[in-house]
Amino acid sequence: MVFSKRFFSLSVISCLSFFSLNSLSAQVLLTNQILDLRSESSFGKDIHKWSFKPGDSPRITETAEDDVFLDEDSGEIKAHIFSYAQPTLEESVRTGWISGFQIQTGWDKVTDGDGELYYPDFSKYMEKYKGYGWYRTEIIVTKEDIQNKFKSKNLTVRLGQISQADAVYWNGKFIGGTGLHLDTDTDVQLDDKSLYSDKIRFYRIPYHLLKVDEPNVLAVRVYAKYPLSPGLSHDKFYVSSNKYSERAEYWNDFKKIFVIVLTLLLGSFYLYWQFLFRNEEHATIYFALGSIFMALNTLFQSQIIYSILNDGFLIKKIEYVTWIALVHFLFNFIVRFAHVRNGWIKLTNRYIDAAGLVSALIVIFAPNLFFLSKFFFYWSFVTILLGASLFYIIFLGRKVPSMGTVSFGFFAFIMLMLNDVFVEMQWEWYPSHTFVKDYAFAAFTVSVALSIVKNMIDSRLLVEKQKEEKDRLSRYFSPAVMETIVTDKIKLGGEEKDIATLFSDIVGFTTFAEKNPPGVVLDHLNTIFESLSDLIFHYSATLDKFIGDAIMAFWGAPKQTELDAYHAIACAVDMQKRMVEINQELGLEPGTFRLRIGVNYGEAIVGNIGSVKRMDYTVIGDAVNTAARLESHGIPGKVAVSEAAFLAAGGETYIEYEDTKELTLKGKSEPVKVYFVTKVHPRT
Template identity: 75%
Template structure:
């Protein structure tokens, strides 16, 4: 495990331990002294705000007030509810339940005898039309304004309320979500007006904050479906306007971070696929999963509410993107782990079909409740996929970077389980805050670490391949070297027209007899290095060194119309180069000279030998003829066969001092030979 992974694991372990160290507490811990916590129980068992709850809607006070102009609601006739007033009338005082927990759905709150107050939501909705009221008295002192808030501009933060609300501070309407200041009594809202996951921030008018007497906070809530009704999730507190803005920025930043990170990772993986992994599908699945993760995060963020004003469709897109995300990530892990067993492929196919069906079903469900119920039961499919992933990860444990990806999946599953427990509101579970943002970020970071690791490994592979090429370039021509590196070699050959060149150093044997072996080797290497560069310059395949001789050919692996021309041009340049080499070695002119023979004809080219030891070369009569031309040649001259002469363009490009017919070994008839001195330029 790399140091970065250890650091990440340590940080996650610390958060995990810290979370469960608060096991006895029933409220989410808040590590700040700048807020007034409104939950029924505070951190470390301190006494919190006392809340009361009354089922049903409120009676209305006649002639409540004049028309109100508001930038959000426009012109509206305010309805003054009796339950929102600072002083309750005799009629409104009855029916309130004191000590009501605001972090538990009202259909889960128990009385002193352990009995649930409202166990049957359907009966509650039929009797009370889904409405309920919360009230609390909040004490704020001048000292609080000076030291805790450090401001008179205060904001009320209400966590995720299911499913609509309107808020009153000291009898004055300060904001609502789904419910407005003129929503009539007992109105049944449409599903698009239900916002279960929106975090509420409401500014408290400066003139409405009392320091001499308690402030009265009244919240009118509406729940159409049994989906954690009431004030049942997340943090509830009062803070300064500046603090709440920072909290909003932080919430938005978390979402934007995940969105940007996943989009970048998805795009990078597509780019990675385009460059390096054209035959693998893992990168495609991860890219698509990343894009749907970004969509899912956007539709869970507070940002989406300023774009789309339809809570029902927000949930539809959120659930659909989550279904797509789970299936694409499952496919990503299966492909990444390189698990290709038959039953896994068939299971994966069935899972994909179910995913497509579930994705389409989300968009045709008629109401929020059926949508939520469907998603709840489909979540068990996610659990099954999670268990299957554990087995897939085990099968692919030897795949590079699988450990990093597995660690990220572990983080994501652990934090998603937190969200499930929060949604279920089980008494034994202490947390009340969703962690999905951190789950996505943790998984994305782990995959980013795997990408970095793959990039490092790929870099090492590229460097190793470059070193291998450098090493092979000393033994093979560039074309043959590329063929070897790309692993395209196979035993066998084919017939091609090949231009073959043989050269031999005249005078080298005599030089070897008179000089030490070290000097002989240094001079031979210097000669071969200079001649090899020239041969490669003319795009030849340098076949081999045979003692002090060189064999090269043109026409394989790549064939051009200038093969014969290039072979003769190279031979002429080699003769000129030999004169220069004598000078560079400090030898007398003519100490070393070359005999060169060039022929053009049909030969067999390919990998000759055995599977374990092969040689890329050419064989055939045309090759033997080139070797005979070299042995019968004249030192310092280039002997070119008539076939090569004509293939190179004849007297239009090739100049020679003489031509003669020679009887070569193995030939029944004499071969016409041209002793070439110059090759004219050719386009």
């Protein structure tokens, strides 16, 4: 078994009492469809009686028997019958059997009536009995069982995990074996590749061997080369219909395949999600690699692998290597996910990674299964500190988004692993005999997937919030300025640029305000500003501010183009046209509201002006003042454009005007030539 899982136990021992209650349900069997063969009571039901005898059985050779094999040395076909497997034991082999032996506990863990271990020293057992032992029990299958429970006489006996090889006999006939075969001679020492401690056995009972309403003798020959839960131990032992056992096999395979597919899909999805939004986040890589090795680990713990590889030792090596990789990738994932990889944690992380690489190499070159298991036993104690440190790291990263969800999954992962540790250790006070490791990493992976979903939801809410903020900002700033604010590129200061500036003022609005209630005045002003603002934004301008009933806008910042002056003049001409439409929409007499507009082009300072706590994105300078003066000296309903703006917009090629004037403006030593523009021609 995977002894490395024990490194979690000390970290969460305080939670054991709660989990042990939940584990009770793990040993519940569908007793209405099977005949339970376990030797421990379940919820008040009677225990199933088993007997055990150490050592191998003497052989009986009878040519008339059906169980035969080819003796390659003599070239003869001989029967190979064991005395201990016979339905009725001869007088010579009746003694030495221990009754009431527990099959769910390795024979080195079973005690007698005085609480003393029967076989405390495995090495002495191995020396005396060569690692062999026999189990026997009587099973009565009634007609009622056939009709109501099994609904068939085609039955299968399911034996849970047997350490480390077995051969099974029903009423004296060989019906199957794993590691041991019909022709495996007495006291033969198997090599490590023939040991399958984790394989679940399903053996069909031949139809003609089944006795109804009579005792059926089930005898199991077991072999244990190493002190690794020797004998019949762990999991479920029962008789069922072939159909039920097939479903059980399919279900076991399905669970493994489900975990494999789930871990691969969620790992790939998480990798895609992180690469899509956080390319610098290395936690994604470690989670994806952890998912891959978890899938491999699950595969090599499944019954599927035994149909692919016929080497139990190799299977166990690969299982342990993938587990080491999984543990280290999990550690790296949480460290990076919690964003605490610095200082001593970073240095420790390097040593842990190096230790993991060395551990994997030791596993690969392990000489035998016992060395491999012992190494993992000690390696697991070293990694206890690793498990404890993960809780500390989770605590340090508790403020990281979705860390709570990941922490819950990690906790579930530990609790499920802890169940398997206790089952493996065969502690009498622990009620469960069922492994749930199939669901451990799946639970953690699902929690990480939930964190992804949570991040997606949070990201969507953040996007919606940003959109709402943009919508609010768009009411105060132009799109260009709004993007600058949202992208956090604001800093105090400015720069010199060629700017096209537009000033407009509503003529007749002051008189209208004197004659109408404030509410009507404000409603009309907002209607005018909303319509003109849309037009200004349409021409990609920065709407600087509203000054009473005046508007200030400029082109050339934050983005500058060669068409800034042209767009300013085109916008001004359309504003005059729009003002005529606004009077009609408001139901006012033509000419009630008119615009004076002044446009200038020249060098100005643009940027964030004011203080750190309160600033305006605006333009200042002589060119701006000139535009304001042009507006104030302009003619209602006309667009006054300076010569500089006129020429920058393309001159007479694109701009039509009805008149020009020389205006003397305040602050100007020389008159300014002004064009009163009436039309703008299209320009690419």
